[in-house]
Amino acid sequence: MSVGGCMRFIFLAVFLCVASNGYALTMGQAIDKAGQQRMLSQRIAQSFILTGIQPDNARYKAQLDKAIKQFQENLDTLQANNDAISIRGELLTVRNLWKPFKAVATGPVTKQNAAELLEKSDALLTAAHAYVQKLETLSNHKGAELVNVSGRQRMLSQRIAKHYLAYYWGLESEASLEKLYADLAEYELMLTFLKDSQFNTETIKKKILKTEGHLKYASKGFDGDMSLKGDRLIFVITGTTDTMLHNMNEITHLYASELENTEQVAAF
Template structure:
């Protein structure tokens, strides 16, 4: 029994030790994205209650947020900013309570607002981690990670507008997010730290944004059901591609630690 306990403690110790600042910024940035992805899929469950995919993504995203928070809570390298992680935890508790309620427009509107508060708290935590890292590549992880969030906030605002949830805020937010996503891509493309692989993935992200914008601009003459598939499918491509880029930037920081 004593040997087993020592072995478990050793494994936990190794897990924390192997967790780098680059990894922490990457994972903390994912929490921003998940706040928007959960809200998006909650709304989509109301628009398309028969679609099993929305339910699966919703459930998996909640699980991911909780697992990520546990990892960040164990990271000793960020003890100086632990208070901000506690704020994120409190915002998450408020958010999750609403998210677990039956799907309705009233609950969706409340979750829409609460997602912005959770996002803000999570973003502040990412910035504090970036400051602890004290290296330019940490900013790149933050910005690339924010692109993941923007891909899902774009989809969230699109879904909210479609279902009549805070339509004015959703419309203005959608346009601002599309503009920011494009501007941030150009910022990343200008980075002297980029490898050829990173640049290649960034150009893919530009292509994804261009295709998604056609749907928002009404250029695609397709049914609402098909448009939802196109928009959510394309923003998911944007998410996956930016996730790869964020991990590539995290590797750059890890190699300098």
């Protein structure tokens, strides 16, 4: 056998071995990654709308493409996680909803498609959240709830932006504003829940306080307390909600690491 043929044989053998064994995720990592899907369902929708509002801004199209790619990669990784075989039915629901959602998200950016994507984003979010809840139950550990809740905060930051942009572009009127303020109230409530957790490290406490400050700043924009308008206000609000997303992403990873450490101790 030639050297090239030998290398191809070795590669194929390794690939088949990995495929048969599945991909090993800790429960904290699985909940974190599944929770990202909730956020991405909303980020894709808001990025699609942003692209429609400002079609000449290449950053929003790049943001949209990146979010779509990340959702697909996460879905494939979760599908290969053999530790969650018992709840793959819920993941199949997510996959089935993702196919038509992705078709619209990668299609022409029009108001009609944006309205359809808004509706589909809610259904995809519901299914993704149900899968995270199943993972949390499967974990059977208090720390898993913190990963779930903090991960949901990532989603709320993007859904808040989505509702504002839907209102701004005229896709929904009063309904979008009502949903936006409901999300702001939930975000603040669950941030208080996380702040009171006995599992918080000093690093987590500082990051939660930092996120509180960004929430208050974003709320000023929604309440009309800023003198900014139009594209400038969109830039500030989406920038602030993205910062909230970044902060909560770090906090979620920290909670996931704490859960992973607990799992390792329990294994001994």
